[in-house]
Amino acid sequence: MSDENPSILSHVSIGTNDFERASAFYDRVLATLGCKRIMQHPGAIAYGKQYPEFWIGAPFDGKPASIGNGTHFGFVAASKQEVNAFYEAAVSAGVVADGAPGPREEYGAPYYGCFVRDPDGHKIEAAFWDLSLQA
Numbered sequence: 001m002s003d004e005n006p007s008i009l010s011h012v013s014i015g016t017n018d019f020e021r022a023s024a025f026y027d028r029v030l031a032t033l034g035c036k037r038i039m040q041h042p043g044a045i046a047y048g049k050q051y052p053e054f055w056i057g058a059p060f061d062g063k064p065a066s067i068g069n070g071t072h073f074g075f076v077a078a079s080k081q082e083v084n085a086f087y088e089a090a091v092s093a094g095v096v097a098d099g100a101p102g103p104r105e106e107y108g109a110p111y112y113g114c115f116v117r118d119p120d121g122h123k124i125e126a127a128f129w130d131l132s133l134q135a
Helices: 019-031 080-092
Strands: 010-016 034-041 044-048 052-055 071-075 110-119 123-129
Touching: 019 034, 019 044, 019 052, 019 080, 080 110, 080 123
Parallel strands: 010 052, 071 123
Antiparallel strands: 034 044, 044 052, 110 123
């Protein structure tokens, strides 16, 4: 395994108004993509495969967390099966489905993904890019 971080971003952080519910949700759905808790501090958890790339936590300023209009977070899936498992884990956790798994031709032939809203209403996605379908 290379020591070079393959990510384009260091990390992203999203706020939650119900830390216990959000952490239980992300423990469940990110496990379907091979992610785990990498770091934890009081009121904050970082997930990743190797590095702390996706954080959830209560906002530092103590004000309520809110969702961003037009903001969403996409997670890499290694297969269509992982996309499907992510979606099923999310929906079975009781969150809002926002786009069932499947191809989205507008994103290109290799794309297969799904969208849900997390417990706080953040839009999240799992996507698999089947490069064998690339023209």
